[in-house]
Amino acid sequence: xxxxxxxxxxxxxxxxxxxxxxxDLVPKKVCSLNCVYCEVGPTTKLTxxxxxxxxxxxxxxxxxxxxAASPPPxxxxxxxYGEPTLNSAIGKIIQFIKKNKPxxxxxxxxxxxxxSVAEVRKELLYADLVLPSLDAATxxxxxxxxxxxxxxxxxxxxxxxxxxxxxxxxxxxxEIFIIPGxxxxxxxxxxxxxxxxxxxxxxxxxxxxxxxxxxxxxxxxCIEKLDQIIDFWQLKNVExxxxxxxxxxxxxxxxxxxxxxxxxxxxxxxxxxxLAQILGTHVNEINKYLETLExxxxxxxxxxxxxxxxKKL
Numbered sequence: 001x002x003x004x005x006x007x008x009x010x011x012x013x014x015x016x017x018x019x020x021x022x023x024d025l026v027p028k029k030v031c032s033l034n035c036v037y038c039e040v041g042p043t044t045k046l047t048x049x050x051x052x053x054x055x056x057x058x059x060x061x062x063x064x065x066x067x068a069a070s071p072p073p074x075x076x077x078x079x080x081y082g083e084p085t086l087n088s089a090i091g092k093i094i095q096f097i098k099k100n101k102p103x104x105x106x107x108x109x110x111x112x113x114x115x116s117v118a119e120v121r122k123e124l125l126y127a128d129l130v131l132p133s134l135d136a137a138t139x140x141x142x143x144x145x146x147x148x149x150x151x152x153x154x155x156x157x158x159x160x161x162x163x164x165x166x167x168x169x170x171x172x173x174x175e176i177f178i179i180p181g182x183x184x185x186x187x188x189x190x191x192x193x194x195x196x197x198x199x200x201x202x203x204x205x206x207x208x209x210x211x212x213x214x215x216x217x218x219x220x221x222c223i224e225k226l227d228q229i230i231d232f233w234q235l236k237n238v239e240x241x242x243x244x245x246x247x248x249x250x251x252x253x254x255x256x257x258x259x260x261x262x263x264x265x266x267x268x269x270x271x272x273x274x275l276a277q278i279l280g281t282h283v284n285e286i287n288k289y290l291e292t293l294e295x296x297x298x299x300x301x302x303x304x305x306x307x308x309x310x311k312k313l
Contacts, residue, residue, distance in 0.1 A: 091123025
């Protein structure tokens with residue numbers, strides 16, 4: 001991450017998008033959900049209120065500088081600290097990118113909750129790929145897993161993504177995060193399948209925990225369980241997202257970042273936020289490397305009062 005940039009990060013070695021330049025549109029952590037598994041941490045502003053949390057002019061200034069000085073990434077991805085569609089300027093920013101760098105595809109990682117708003121759906125029509133998430137199809141599970149802002153209902157949530165599918169000419173990859181004991185029962189999976197058929201995404205991507213979530217005692221689903229879910233659904237376009245070690249094959253994976261992380265936590269355990277501040281790198285980028293290093297048993301973690309601390313093994 002260029003230390004001169006406050007709102008751009010990466011390119012990040014993304015499991016799904018290759019060499020991805022991240023664009024952060026909201027401060028940490030403004031979101032419409034407070035998901036139990038979130039690796040960024042607890043939501044500090046739980047809201048559905050849209051406004052220009054980070055001004056359009058600041059984002060396009062950094063993008064213009066990046067375009068002039070850097071090689072094009074595989075994707076420009078709206079993600080970051082919170083929910084990008086909460087920024088009311090997202091549509092204008094996407095249009096700026098498409099006008100100035102039409103050859104670079106734009107992806108939007110969204111929790112999908114605001115797709116029930118017609119204005120939000122209209123703003124995202126200029127993107128090439130939208131990756132909404134849907135972890136539950138009943139209100140009870142929605143509240144248990146995603147802890148939504150007041151007023152959000154699962155029925156409007158699902159209908160919003162389905163309405164967007166009808167209006168959007170690009171690709172939609174629907175991510176479903178499986179947490180054993182939360183959304184993997186036959187009844188929950190049956191309701192999720194109904195929602196998938198209603199939405200009709202191009203891909204359904206199963207994911208699970210690679211690193212500690214926001215609360216204790218969450219367990220990842222094993223590959224065998226995810227394969228069982230694919231068999232249960234009997235849908236053609238379901239895939240399990242590639243595991244973390246495959247990042248090392250991506251051009252964006254940087255050994256110097258890995259070495260800096262290992263060198264830092266060898267001296268003292270740090271949280272992801274600590275490492276982001278010390279190394280001048282966005283926490284989303286740090287999380288990608290932590291995930292890879294932990295999968296290779298090079299680092300471990302312990303949960304303390306201030307958060308999850310990482311240490312070298």
